[in-house]
Amino acid sequence: MSAIRFENVTKEFSNMARSAVDHCTLAVDKGQFVVLLGPSGCGKTTLLKMVNRLYEPSSGTIYLDGVDIRQLNVNKLRRQIGYVIQQTGLFPHMTVAQNIATVPNLLRWPKQQTGQRVDELLALVDLPPAEYRTRYPAQLSGGQQQRVGVARALAGNPEFILMDEPFGAVDAITRTSLQDEMITLQKKLRKTILFVTHDVDEALRLADRIVIMRNGKIVQYDTPLNILNHPADAFVKELMGGGDIVRQLGLIRVEVAMQKLPADFHVDGQPTINCEQDLRHALSILLQPGATALLVLDQQTPVGLLTLDDLRTAARAQSTAALAA
Numbered sequence: 001m002s003a004i005r006f007e008n009v010t011k012e013f014s015n016m017a018r019s020a021v022d023h024c025t026l027a028v029d030k031g032q033f034v035v036l037l038g039p040s041g042c043g044k045t046t047l048l049k050m051v052n053r054l055y056e057p058s059s060g061t062i063y064l065d066g067v068d069i070r071q072l073n074v075n076k077l078r079r080q081i082g083y084v085i086q087q088t089g090l091f092p093h094m095t096v097a098q099n100i101a102t103v104p105n106l107l108r109w110p111k112q113q114t115g116q117r118v119d120e121l122l123a124l125v126d127l128p129p130a131e132y133r134t135r136y137p138a139q140l141s142g143g144q145q146q147r148v149g150v151a152r153a154l155a156g157n158p159e160f161i162l163m164d165e166p167f168g169a170v171d172a173i174t175r176t177s178l179q180d181e182m183i184t185l186q187k188k189l190r191k192t193i194l195f196v197t198h199d200v201d202e203a204l205r206l207a208d209r210i211v212i213m214r215n216g217k218i219v220q221y222d223t224p225l226n227i228l229n230h231p232a233d234a235f236v237k238e239l240m241g242g243g244d245i246v247r248q249l250g251l252i253r254v255e256v257a258m259q260k261l262p263a264d265f266h267v268d269g270q271p272t273i274n275c276e277q278d279l280r281h282a283l284s285i286l287l288q289p290g291a292t293a294l295l296v297l298d299q300q301t302p303v304g305l306l307t308l309d310d311l312r313t314a315a316r317a318q319s320t321a322a323l324a325a
């Protein structure tokens with residue numbers, strides 16, 4: 001059973017000639033990080049807002065864990081879904097701790113439990129609690145505000161998280177470090193995440209799978225590598241940035257491209273690489289003499305294998321040939 005499923009979902013606005021979201025069908029597995037990618041106005045935000053019922057579909061059905069969301073109480077539904085937006089939506093007159101405690105307070109958690117949860121979440125998003133608990137949003141940088149936004153979304157321990165261009169308003173360096181933190185966080189939490197962006201690099205970095213949208217329609221849904229390797233049409237190819245394969249490999253994590261470790265695999269001094277490193281780094285090791293396969297490690301545990309063949313299928317054949325020459 002899929003964690004989130006859209007079945008033939010359409011959304012029309014009265015002032016629009018075409019549908020904002022047009023007959024979208026999509027299944028997201030539990031624990032997957034799925035990125036909705038496409039140009040401005042293609043319907044990403046509208047699709048997302050139908051999941052927590054900020055918008056109701058004109059037709060079609062959305063299921064969470066197999067349940068039609070119309071059968072759920074709206075408040076209860078929203079408490080199961082963390083929501084992070086670009087303008088954070090932090091309450092300016094409330095401290096960081098009070099902001100993060102919004103959902104626990106709604107759920108009437110005991111004060112002590114809420115306090116512990118706030119500190120735990122601040123630590124999780126890399127803001128030392130003692131220093132940040134009592135600050136107000138205006139006393140934080142843009143990147144720190146987004147971290148608090150993420151912490152607040154996680155407070156009630158929701159199974160699902162919706163993120164709408166959460167890092168869109170911060171500078172490029174802060175954005176990259178927030179993305180790295182998001183990857184680390186997801187490793188720990190394994191939430192089911194729908195993440196909206198119009199930034200291709202961000203999508204390649206973060207996604208287990210990418211949904212490419214155009215004019216309200218889903219044009220492709222696949223892993224970052226398969227999309228680069230087999231773009232569904234000229235639009236997707238153009239969107240993904242044409243043939244700059246070196247740049248693209250530098251954005252994709254090893255764990256997305258590796259093969260599962262065969263059950264009978266004998267670990268025997270193979271060169272290793274961490275699963276969170278990128279494919280460009282992997283390529284630089286694989287091009288050294290004698291390195292036929294890399295053993296992929298998660299922390300210290302072997303989890304997969306990556307060969308030059310995997311990369312070759314990953315990258316478009318001709319570009320890799322040019323690279324290796």
Ligand SMILES: Nc1ncnc2c1ncn2[C@@H]1O[C@H](COP(=O)(O)OP(=O)(O)O)[C@@H](O)[C@H]1O
Pocket residue numbers: 013014015016020038039040041042043044045046047
């Ligand atoms: N509340 C609304 N009322 C009318 N039109 C809307 C509303 N929300 C979005 N739209 C329109 O729906 C289309 C898709 O918008 P949106 O989902 O925000 O796109 P994206 O997030 O991909 O930039 C756009 O043409 C937008 O103008």
Ligand SMILES: [Mg+2]
Pocket residue numbers: 044045046196
């Ligand atoms: Mg949007």
